[in-house]
Amino acid sequence: MSVESSQERLIRRGAIYPIVTAGAVVMLFPLLWTLSTSLKTIDQVTTLRIDLIPHPIAWWNYIDLFHVAPVLRYLRNTMVVVAASMFGGVVVCSFIGYGFARVSFRGRELLFMILLSTMMLPGVVQLIPLFVIFDRLGWTGTFLPLVVPRLLGHNPFYIFLLRQFFRSVPMELSDAARIDGCSEFCIWWRVVMPISKPVLAAIAIFSFQYAWNDFLSPLVYLGSNQKLWTLALGLNAFRSFEGQQTSTHYLMAMSVLMIIPVLIVFAIGQREFVRGVVMSGIRG
Amino acid sequence: MSRRALRKADAVESRAGPLARLSQFKARHRGWIGYVFILPWLVSFLWFDLIPFVLNLYLSFTDYSVGVKWPNWVGLANYTEMFTEDHLYGLSLKNTIYYMGFSVPLGIIFAFAIALLLNTDIRGRTAYRTIYYIPAVVPAVAASMIWLWIFHTRYGILNQVLRLVGIGSIRWLTRPEWAKPALIIMSLWGFGAQMVIFLAGLQGIPGELYEAAEIDGAGHWHKMRYVTIPLMTPTILFNLIMGIIGGFQVFTAAFIMTNGGPLNATLFYMLHLYNNAFRYFRMGYASAMAVVLFFIILIFTLLMMRTSERWVYYGGS
Numbered sequence: 001m002s003v004e005s006s007q008e009r010l011i012r013r014g015a016i017y018p019i020v021t022a023g024a025v026v027m028l029f030p031l032l033w034t035l036s037t038s039l040k041t042i043d044q045v046t047t048l049r050i051d052l053i054p055h056p057i058a059w060w061n062y063i064d065l066f067h068v069a070p071v072l073r074y075l076r077n078t079m080v081v082v083a084a085s086m087f088g089g090v091v092v093c094s095f096i097g098y099g100f101a102r103v104s105f106r107g108r109e110l111l112f113m114i115l116l117s118t119m120m121l122p123g124v125v126q127l128i129p130l131f132v133i134f135d136r137l138g139w140t141g142t143f144l145p146l147v148v149p150r151l152l153g154h155n156p157f158y159i160f161l162l163r164q165f166f167r168s169v170p171m172e173l174s175d176a177a178r179i180d181g182c183s184e185f186c187i188w189w190r191v192v193m194p195i196s197k198p199v200l201a202a203i204a205i206f207s208f209q210y211a212w213n214d215f216l217s218p219l220v221y222l223g224s225n226q227k228l229w230t231l232a233l234g235l236n237a238f239r240s241f242e243g244q245q246t247s248t249h250y251l252m253a254m255s256v257l258m259i260i261p262v263l264i265v266f267a268i269g270q271r272e273f274v275r276g277v278v279m280s281g282i283r284g
Numbered sequence: 285m286s287r288r289a290l291r292k293a294d295a296v297e298s299r300a301g302p303l304a305r306l307s308q309f310k311a312r313h314r315g316w317i318g319y320v321f322i323l324p325w326l327v328s329f330l331w332f333d334l335i336p337f338v339l340n341l342y343l344s345f346t347d348y349s350v351g352v353k354w355p356n357w358v359g360l361a362n363y364t365e366m367f368t369e370d371h372l373y374g375l376s377l378k379n380t381i382y383y384m385g386f387s388v389p390l391g392i393i394f395a396f397a398i399a400l401l402l403n404t405d406i407r408g409r410t411a412y413r414t415i416y417y418i419p420a421v422v423p424a425v426a427a428s429m430i431w432l433w434i435f436h437t438r439y440g441i442l443n444q445v446l447r448l449v450g451i452g453s454i455r456w457l458t459r460p461e462w463a464k465p466a467l468i469i470m471s472l473w474g475f476g477a478q479m480v481i482f483l484a485g486l487q488g489i490p491g492e493l494y495e496a497a498e499i500d501g502a503g504h505w506h507k508m509r510y511v512t513i514p515l516m517t518p519t520i521l522f523n524l525i526m527g528i529i530g531g532f533q534v535f536t537a538a539f540i541m542t543n544g545g546p547l548n549a550t551l552f553y554m555l556h557l558y559n560n561a562f563r564y565f566r567m568g569y570a571s572a573m574a575v576v577l578f579f580i581i582l583i584f585t586l587l588m589m590r591t592s593e594r595w596v597y598y599g600g601s
Contacts, residue, residue: 012404012504013404013406016401016404016406017406019401020398020401020402020406020412023398023416024412024415024416027415027416027418027419027473027476028415028418030419030430030431030434030473031418031419031422031430033430033433033434033441034429034430034433037433045439046439047439048438048439048444050441050444050445092324095321095324096321096322096324096325098321099318099319099320099321099322099325100321100322103317103318103321104315104318105315105316105317105318105319106315108318111322111326114329115325115329118329118333120529120585121333121337122529122532122533122577122578122581123533124533124554124557124574124577124578125336125337125340125574125575125577125578126332126333126336126337126340127557127561127574128340128343128561128567128570128571128574129335129336129337129339129340129343129571130332130336131561131562131567132339132343132348132350132567133331133335133336133339135350149328149331149332152324152325152327152328152331152332153324153325153328154328154332154333159325184317184321188321209421212423213423213424213425215423215424215425215536216535216536220562231425232423232424232425235425235426235429236425236428236540239429239432239540244432244433244436248433248439251429251433252429252430252433254429255426255429255430258423258425258426259422259423259426262421262422262423263418263421266418266421270414274417274480277477277480277481278480278481278484
């Protein structure tokens with residue numbers, strides 16, 4: 001039985017709705033304003049009137065954009081890095097995670113402790129030496145520094161998440177498969193992977209986002225090789241070249257193009273995504 | 285066990301049929317199969333973690349620069365320069381701490397408050413949660429473009445609104461006293477990331493605790509003070525530590541929006557490090573900066589853990 005009377009509850013709810021709604025408007029407004037600006041002509045952009053709905057709606061900005069900047073090339077380059085990141089996350093990290101979760105071998109606990117400690121390692125201590133190593137290998141200005149670490153599953157956080165999930169899969173399933181003559185690799189691929197779809201979906205979304213949003217590593221490793229620039233680099237470069245005054249509408253359109261795929265992926269896998277964030281958060 | 289006994293045991297097993305022998309074989313060979321599974325990790329750990337970590341430490345004692353064949357050993361020169369000659373170093377550290385001092389606690393307060401409000405039985409809370417979370421998934425580069433436009437002195441929507449209410453224009457990104465607050469405001473836009481973690485924590489609080497508190501006649505405030513907040517302290521600590529680790533490495537927004545300016549007001553630690561490494565090609569010096577930052581983060585984290593014993597509630601104690 002609740003102490004609260006229905007009248008009190010009404011008042012409390014009456015206080016909550018205006019607060020959370022006002023907050024939600026503030027949170028969404030920058031995105032709506034971006035969309036609105038991306039659909040304006042430059043004359044409409046540089047005006048002192050506040051028009052949320054542009055008149056006329058300059059939808060052609062989204063077509064012109066592909067002429068003023070090599071957006072398609074940026075997109076293709078980004079997809080290369082994203083593909084490597086997703087393959088590394090979903091296939092390679094889960095392969096590693098399986099080893100840590102379900103195969104016993106000497107030194108496993110120690111190695112896992114080492115893996116956990118690398119999760120706490122701030123990326124800044126690897127930035128310069130990695131650049132030096134890749135530079136000596138002649139890899140700077142190519143995709144290799146962006147692709148190879150991801151293909152090797154260099155992400156202790158994903159491995160940790162996958163390992164936690166794999167441990168919850170009943171061992172009896174493995175034993176049954178073993179009796180049927182299934183090897184350890186076959187158990188990983190044909191028994192454990194198919195029933196781990198929720199966590200694999202979360203990893204797929206994380207690795208997509210991580211590669212799609214990444215700015216610092218392409219900035220450092222791709223440098224001035226414009227042919228390989230990703231969307232993140234291209235967007236920033238476009239602003240530096242064109243200046244904000246004359247191309248705000250294009251900048252906003254390009255930002256919208258960069259945000260929409262993330263939102264789509266997020267919308268598809270929202271439940272798995274949030275569960276993954278929470279799983280990684282709770283551990284602390 | 286003697287050798288003969290062992291052989292006898294083997295014989296018994298081999299008589300036990302092919303199935304048992306198969307599982308024996310598997311058990312014996314699982315040892316090396318485990319290493320096959322973690323091999324990619326071992327390679328990437330050595331190549332991308334351990335060797336760089338050691339190399340970074342070594343480079344910090346040298347004057348290494350790109351294009352130079354071999355680095356020269358300079359001892360502690362980089363470290364002494366940091367704390368004596370380079371006045372921008374101290375400034376970058378101060379800027380970073382100023383930025384974090386506001387953005388981390390404010391972000392946690394907002395995230396916690398909204399999580400509390402969205403943890404009630406209001407209608408449409410899933411939609412609200414999604415809306416609050418969306419800014420957290422916006423790519424940093426796109427977010428920088430959006431806020432550059434919002435903060436624009438003449439046509440930016442923020443100043444337009446401020447002019448409407450009679451406050452007048454603020455030169456958000458071109459005045460030293462406003463640039464840091466502007467970046468702090470922008471960082472608060474992403475508090476949804478912490479909010480989701482708080483929401484999960486709140487949902488983990490057993491309902492019986494609230495019922496027991498109600499039987500004792502506790503009102504909203506008391507339930508908050510004696511049930512919710514104590515049980516949420518581990519989550520608050522987690523968000524605090526992650527906020528500090530991330531806050532010390534804040535880079536993208538400042539790099540794109542202000543590039544450290546105006547008058548170095550937003551020259552954060554990572555930006556100064558980046559400039560030294562990739563603009564002035566003083567990689568030895570930048571490596572030393574990275575080493576110091578590593579220890580600063582380590583000490584901060586350990587301090588938080590240590591003091592947490594006093595204010596964080598761990599179940600049972």
